[in-house]
Amino acid sequence: MHLVVCVKQVPDATEVKVDPVKGTLVRQGVPSIANPYDMHALEMALQLKDEHGAKITVLSMGPPQATDVIKRSISIGADDGRLLCDVAFAGSDTLATSYILSQAIKEIEKTDPVDIVFAGKMAIDGDTAQVGPGIATRLGYSLVTYCLGIDGIDTGRSVIKARRQLEGGCEVVEADLPVLITVVKEANEVRYASLPDLIKSIRSDVTVWNKEFFELDIPQCGLKGSPTQVKKIFPPPPKDVTPEIMNTGETGLDEIANTVAEAVSKAGIL
Amino acid sequence: MKKSVWIFIEQTDGKFNDVSWELLGKGRELATALDAELCGVLLGHKVIEMAEEPVYYGADKVFVIDDPLLEYYRTQPYAHGLVALVKEYKPEVFLMGATYLGRDLSGAVATHLKTGLTADCTVLNIDEETKLLHQTRPAFGGNIMATIYCASARPQMATVRPRVMSMPDRDASRKGQIIEAKLGLKETDISTRRVEFVCDPSTSFRIEDAQVIVAGGRGIGDGANFKLLKELADVLGGVVGASRAAVDAGWLDWSHQVGQTGHTVRPRLYISAGISGAIQHQVGMEGSDMIIAINKDPDASIFKIADYGIVGDALEIVPALTEAFRKMKGESG
Ligand SMILES: Cc1cc2nc3c(=O)[nH]c(=O)nc-3n(C[C@H](O)[C@H](O)[C@H](O)COP(=O)(O)OP(=O)(O)OC[C@H]3O[C@@H](n4cnc5c(N)ncnc54)[C@H](O)[C@@H]3O)c2cc1C
Numbered sequence: 038m039h040l041v042v043c044v045k046q047v048p049d050a051t052e053v054k055v056d057p058v059k060g061t062l063v064r065q066g067v068p069s070i071a072n073p074y075d076m077h078a079l080e081m082a083l084q085l086k087d088e089h090g091a092k093i094t095v096l097s098m099g100p101p102q103a104t105d106v107i108k109r110s111i112s113i114g115a116d117d118g119r120l121l122c123d124v125a126f127a128g129s130d131t132l133a134t135s136y137i138l139s140q141a142i143k144e145i146e147k148t149d150p151v152d153i154v155f156a157g158k159m160a161i162d163g164d165t166a167q168v169g170p171g172i173a174t175r176l177g178y179s180l181v182t183y184c185l186g187i188d189g190i191d192t193g194r195s196v197i198k199a200r201r202q203l204e205g206g207c208e209v210v211e212a213d214l215p216v217l218i219t220v221v222k223e224a225n226e227v228r229y230a231s232l233p234d235l236i237k238s239i240r241s242d243v244t245v246w247n248k249e250f251f252e253l254d255i256p257q258c259g260l261k262g263s264p265t266q267v268k269k270i271f272p273p274p275p276k277d278v279t280p281e282i283m284n285t286g287e288t289g290l291d292e293i294a295n296t297v298a299e300a301v302s303k304a305g306i307l
Numbered sequence: 308m309k310k311s312v313w314i315f316i317e318q319t320d321g322k323f324n325d326v327s328w329e330l331l332g333k334g335r336e337l338a339t340a341l342d343a344e345l346c347g348v349l350l351g352h353k354v355i356e357m358a359e360e361p362v363y364y365g366a367d368k369v370f371v372i373d374d375p376l377l378e379y380y381r382t383q384p385y386a387h388g389l390v391a392l393v394k395e396y397k398p399e400v401f402l403m404g405a406t407y408l409g410r411d412l413s414g415a416v417a418t419h420l421k422t423g424l425t426a427d428c429t430v431l432n433i434d435e436e437t438k439l440l441h442q443t444r445p446a447f448g449g450n451i452m453a454t455i456y457c458a459s460a461r462p463q464m465a466t467v468r469p470r471v472m473s474m475p476d477r478d479a480s481r482k483g484q485i486i487e488a489k490l491g492l493k494e495t496d497i498s499t500r501r502v503e504f505v506c507d508p509s510t511s512f513r514i515e516d517a518q519v520i521v522a523g524g525r526g527i528g529d530g531a532n533f534k535l536l537k538e539l540a541d542v543l544g545g546v547v548g549a550s551r552a553a554v555d556a557g558w559l560d561w562s563h564q565v566g567q568t569g570h571t572v573r574p575r576l577y578i579s580a581g582i583s584g585a586i587q588h589q590v591g592m593e594g595s596d597m598i599i600a601i602n603k604d605p606d607a608s609i610f611k612i613a614d615y616g617i618v619g620d621a622l623e624i625v626p627a628l629t630e631a632f633r634k635m636k637g638e639s640g
C-alpha cells in the first residue's frame with residue numbers, strides 16, 4: 038500500500054498576537070508547528086503501516102522551513118517526503134492549494150500508485166476544512182471526512198471501511214479505493230519519536246519540488262490562481278454596549294438579583 | 308435571467324437544519340441589495356412534500372432534486388446535483404451552513420465550479436460600489452478578522468455557522484415557485500456507501516438550540532458546583548454551557564463548550580459565571596441578545612461585552628438569581 042499524508046506548517050495559534058496599532062498579525066517570534074490535525078492523520082497512516090505494511094509519503098506545500106514538518110513526520114515513521122516550494126505558489130487560497138497538491142499527487146502516482154491520501158480535518162490557521170474535499174474532487178477519489186478510524190481494508194474488492202464523526206452519532210461507511218480521508222483529533226493519540234529516530238530525521242534529506250518538477254498550469258497557482266482575495270484584516274471590533282455594572286461589595290445581593298430579573302423580564306425573554 | 312442568491316437547504320432524515328432558515332434571512336438582505344431573487348436548493352429523498360417550507364422563510368423559488376440516491380448525505384451525488392443546477396441557473400451568491408455536511412459539500416462544489424469559497428463567515432454584506440459579496444470571518448483563533456471577496460469567479464460561495472445569523476419569522480402564507488430537477492446518476496457512479504449509522508445521544512445534545520444558557524467557567528471552582536448553574540438554567544427553561552477551561556477540567560463534556568473550538572450560540576439570554584471572557588470564548592456567544600456576566604474580577608474582559616455585569620462571587624450570586632427568577636415567575640403565575 039502507498040499512503041500519502043498532507044501536512045501543513047502553521048503558526049501556533051495560541052501564540053499569535055495582533056499589532057494593536059496596525060491591526061496586522063505579528064508573526065515574528067511565533068513558533069511554527071505541524072498542523073495538529075495532520076499529525077492525527079499521519080498517526081492513522083502509521084497504524085495502517087504497522088498492521089498491513091505500507092509506504093508513507095508526506096507532502097507539504099510551504100516555504101523552505103516547512104521541511105521541519107516533513108522531518109518531524111519522518112521521525113515518527115513516515116518513509117519519504119516532498120516539499121512543494123516555489124514563489125509561484127505563494128498566496129494560494131484553498132482552490133489553488135488543492136490544485137497544486139493534487140498535481141503533485143498525480144506526479145507521485147506515476148511511479149508509485151496511491152491507495153489513500155490523508156489530510157487533517159482542517160488547518161488551524163484558517164480553519165477552512167476545504168483543501169481535503171478539494172483534492173478528492175480534483176483527483177476523482179472517494180471522500181471520507183471527519184474520520185475516527187479505519188475498521189478494515191479489503192484489498193481484493195479495493196474498498197475500505199471507516200468510521201466518521203457526525204452530529205448526533207457515528208457513521209460507518211464503505212469507500213472504494215483510492216480514497217481521501219480527513220482525520221479528526223479524537224481518532225488517536227499521536228506517537229512520539231525515539232531519540233535516535235529524531236536525530237536521524239534531522240539529518241535526512243527532504244526532496245524539494247519547485248514548479249518545474251511536476252505538471253502545472255501556472256495561472257491556476259498562487260495569488261493569480263486564487264479566486265478569493267483578502268480585502269482587509271482588522272482586530273475584532275469592540276461591542277457597542279455600555280454595560281451596567283453592579284458590585285456585591287456596594288449593593289445588596291437581593292437588590293442586584295431583582296434588578297437583573299426585572300431587566301430580563303422587561304426584555305420579554307421569559 | 309434575473310440575478311439570484313442561493314441558499315442550500317440542509318435536511319437529514321426529513322428534518323431541516325435551522326441554519327438554512329438563518330441563511331434565508333440573511334439571503335433576503337443580500338438579494339435586496341443585489342436586486343436579485345432568493346432561491347432555496349433542497350436535495351434528498353421524499354423531500355418534494357417538504358419543498359414549500361423554504362418559501363415560508365423567504366425563498367422566492369425552491370429547486371428540488373428528489374432521488375433515492377440522496378436518501379442520506381454523500382458528497383458525490385449531492386455535489387453532482389448542485390453543480391448541475393448552478394451551471395444551468397448561474398447564481399451570483401451561494402451560501403451553505405458550516406455544519407459537518409455543509410463543510411464537506413461546499414469544498415467539493417466550489418472545486419468543481421473552480422470558484423472561491425470562504426468558510427465560517429460571521430458578517431456578509433454587499434459592497435455598495437462593486438456589488439461584490441464581502442465575507443468577513445475570524446482567523447487565527449479569533450485573534451483577527453479578515454474581509455474576503457471573490458472578484459470574478461461565480462458563484463461567490465460562503466459557509467456560515469449555525470446561530471451566527473438571526474432567525475427570520477416563518478410566514479406560511481407566502482407563495483413561491485417549486486422547480487424540480489433530475490439527478491441523473493446511478494448507484495454504480497458513486498464510490499461510497501453507508502454501512503450503518505450509530506446514534507450517540509451524548510452528541511445529540513445541541514446547545515445551539517437553547518434560548519437560555521447559563522455557562523460556567525474555571526471560576527466555578529468545582530464540577531459539583533455546576534448544580535447551582537443547573538438550578539438557575541432550570542428555572543429559566545435553559546441549559547448549562549461551559550468555557551473550554553471547564554470542559555478541559557472534565558466538569559462538562561464538549562457538547563456544552565461555547566467558543567471558537569466549541570459551539571457558536573445565539574440565545575436570547577446568556578448568563579456567564581466565573582468565565583474571564585477570552586476572545587475565543589467571546590466569538591462563540593457575543594451574538595446573544597442579552598448577556599449577563601458574573602465575575603469577581605471587575606477587570607474581566609467578559610464585562611466589556613455584557614449588558615449587565617455583576618462583580619462578586621458566582622457561588623453567592625447564582626443562587627440569588629435563581630431565587631429572584633423563581634419569585635418573579637411565581638408572582639406572574
Ligand atoms: C485556539 C484556541 C481556541 C480556544 N477555544 C476556546 C473555546 O472554544 N471556548 C472557550 O471558552 N475557550 C477557548 N479557548 C481558551 C480561552 O483562551 C480561555 O483560556 C478560556 O476561555 C478560559 O476559560 P475560563 O474563563 O473559564 O477560565 P479563566 O480564564 O481561568 O477565568 C476564570 C474566571 O473566573 C473568575 N472567578 C474565579 N472565581 C470566581 C468566583 N468565585 N466567582 C466569580 N468569578 C470567579 C476569575 O476572575 C476569572 O476571570 C481557546 C484558546 C485557543 C488558543
Ligand SMILES: Nc1ncnc2c1ncn2[C@@H]1O[C@H](COP(=O)(O)O)[C@@H](O)[C@H]1O
Pocket residue numbers: 043044045046072074075096097098099131134155156157158159160161163164165166167168169
Ligand atoms: N500547504 C499545505 N501543505 C500540505 N497540506 C495542506 C496544505 N494546506 C492544506 N493542507 C491539508 O489540507 C487540510 C485542510 O486544510 P484547510 O482546508 O486549509 O483547513 C490540512 O489539514 C492539510 O492536511
